Amino acid sequence: MSSRFNSQSLILVGCTAFVLYLAGIPLVMLLYGSIRSAPIGEPGATYTIQNYVKAYFDKEFYLLLLNSVYYALGTCSLTFVIGTFLAWVSERTNTPLKKLFVVMSLIPFIIPGILSTISWILLLSPKIGLINIVVKEVLGLEAAPFNVYSMWGMIWAEAIHLYPLVFLLDVGGVSQHGYVSRRSRAHRRVEHSANFWKVTLPLMRPAMFSVLLINFVRGIEAFEVPALIGVPAKISVFTTKIFLAIHQFPSDFGLAGAYAVTLLIISTVGVLIYGRITRKEERYATVTGKGYRPRVIDLGSWKYLTLGISFVIFFLAVILPVFVLLWSSFIPYYGVPSMELVRKMTWANYQYILNYPLALTAFKNSFYLSVGSATLVMLLTSVIAWITVKTKLPGRAFLDNMTFIPIAMPESCWA
Numbered sequence: 001m002s003s004r005f006n007s008q009s010l011i012l013v014g015c016t017a018f019v020l021y022l023a024g025i026p027l028v029m030l031l032y033g034s035i036r037s038a039p040i041g042e043p044g045a046t047y048t049i050q051n052y053v054k055a056y057f058d059k060e061f062y063l064l065l066l067n068s069v070y071y072a073l074g075t076c077s078l079t080f081v082i083g084t085f086l087a088w089v090s091e092r093t094n095t096p097l098k099k100l101f102v103v104m105s106l107i108p109f110i111i112p113g114i115l116s117t118i119s120w121i122l123l124l125s126p127k128i129g130l131i132n133i134v135v136k137e138v139l140g141l142e143a144a145p146f147n148v149y150s151m152w153g154m155i156w157a158e159a160i161h162l163y164p165l166v167f168l169l170d171v172g173g174v175s176q177h178g179y180v181s182r183r184s185r186a187h188r189r190v191e192h193s194a195n196f197w198k199v200t201l202p203l204m205r206p207a208m209f210s211v212l213l214i215n216f217v218r219g220i221e222a223f224e225v226p227a228l229i230g231v232p233a234k235i236s237v238f239t240t241k242i243f244l245a246i247h248q249f250p251s252d253f254g255l256a257g258a259y260a261v262t263l264l265i266i267s268t269v270g271v272l273i274y275g276r277i278t279r280k281e282e283r284y285a286t287v288t289g290k291g292y293r294p295r296v297i298d299l300g301s302w303k304y305l306t307l308g309i310s311f312v313i314f315f316l317a318v319i320l321p322v323f324v325l326l327w328s329s330f331i332p333y334y335g336v337p338s339m340e341l342v343r344k345m346t347w348a349n350y351q352y353i354l355n356y357p358l359a360l361t362a363f364k365n366s367f368y369l370s371v372g373s374a375t376l377v378m379l380l381t382s383v384i385a386w387i388t389v390k391t392k393l394p395g396r397a398f399l400d401n402m403t404f405i406p407i408a409m410p411e412s413c414w415a
Contacts, residue, residue, distance in 0.1 A: 008391055015384055016399050023405040034257030051254035068220055068237040075219035076212050078159035083166025093297050095306045107318045109164040113224040119321035120157040124148035133336050149233035158225045160317045169211045217270040238263040
């Protein structure tokens with residue numbers, strides 16, 4: 001027993017040290033850089049709070065705060081609606097082809113965020129957007145009906161990329177709280193007669209709040225969409241302001257650090273609330289066993305409506321973005337699909353990439369980075385999860401909290 005305790009303690013210490021190295025050092029350097037009058041490494045710098053004064057007493061700060069919160073709330077709300085609807089359809093209804101939804105719901109996760117954003121620029125740009133051009137021609141409109149360079153355009157582009165996360169998190173909750181026994185009619189009667197607002201909703205509430213909070217954090221730390229859509233639209237959020245402060249001339253690392261700390265505080269509050277809710281989820285669990293299975297709701301003729309809505313979502317989220325990316329890669333210049341452009345389709349863009357000297361190196365580096373990081377993350381998080389859940393070692397709560405720091409730190413802060 002003593003040797004087991006010692007080995008577990010050794011693993012705990014090792015994991016804590018490694019997580020501190022990965023997450024703690026960048027956090028300390030961020031806080032340290034925000035109170036310096038010059039970038040880290042430059043001599044003659046003094047410690048000051050002027051960076052925070054400059055950031056917080058600027059009237060633009062409150063606009064950044066409002067835009068960032070509005071963008072994050074809009075993103076998490078829209079992703080929640082889409083992801084929860086698809087999870088409910090695939091797990092609890094008799095909608096035709098529902099198993100296909102599980103596969104198609106993961107495709108937006110496969111598309112990199114920057115490519116997904118570019119695809120929506122090509123689809124909803126007021127000047128060159130494929131959807132706008134088609135709708136204008138069909139309806140005879142003069143002005144573009146949609147504008148991706150707006151707050152709602154940003155929210156839409158981000159939500160389409162993030163809703164698979166909601167789908168994955170909601171699938172378990174939707175199926176878990178809809179289980180009934182094959183052998184017990186009483187259980188069936190209980191679920192049929194249960195009031196949604198008094199029974200089902202309280203059971204689902206922890207999972208729902210967890211999904212909303214984690215997507216709020218993901219939305220407030222997002223960078224690709226605010227950079228590619230928000231900057232041209234002159235809609236600033238904290239992540240783009242941090243990036244611009246670093247890349248302006250001369251660079252203002254102190255101001256970027258002050259903005260980053262503010263964003264870190266907002267994200268950390270969300271992560272802490274998320275962690276508190278998820279740790280209490282077992283209080284709302286339903287009792288299941290070998291004879292339990294999810295009760296499938298017979299929608300009758302309404303199943304074709306849910307089928308149609310699901311396919312509209314996948315058409316907008318998967319088919320159109322993938323199509324416009326493929327289409328633009330085969331044509332010499334971007335334009336609306338036509339027979340003229342079809343005849344001009346070429347492999348020249350792909351030949352250029354394959355003959356580009358650094359292309360093969362870039363592919364190799366991307367492969368090594370993806371495989372190596374995925375392997376390391378799975379090994380590390382599996383050990384950390386085992387320590388925090390399966391052991392009673394003192395200090396495991398500290399390790400658990402430290403593990404959430406990278407989620408709270410936006411990508412622009414790591415620079």
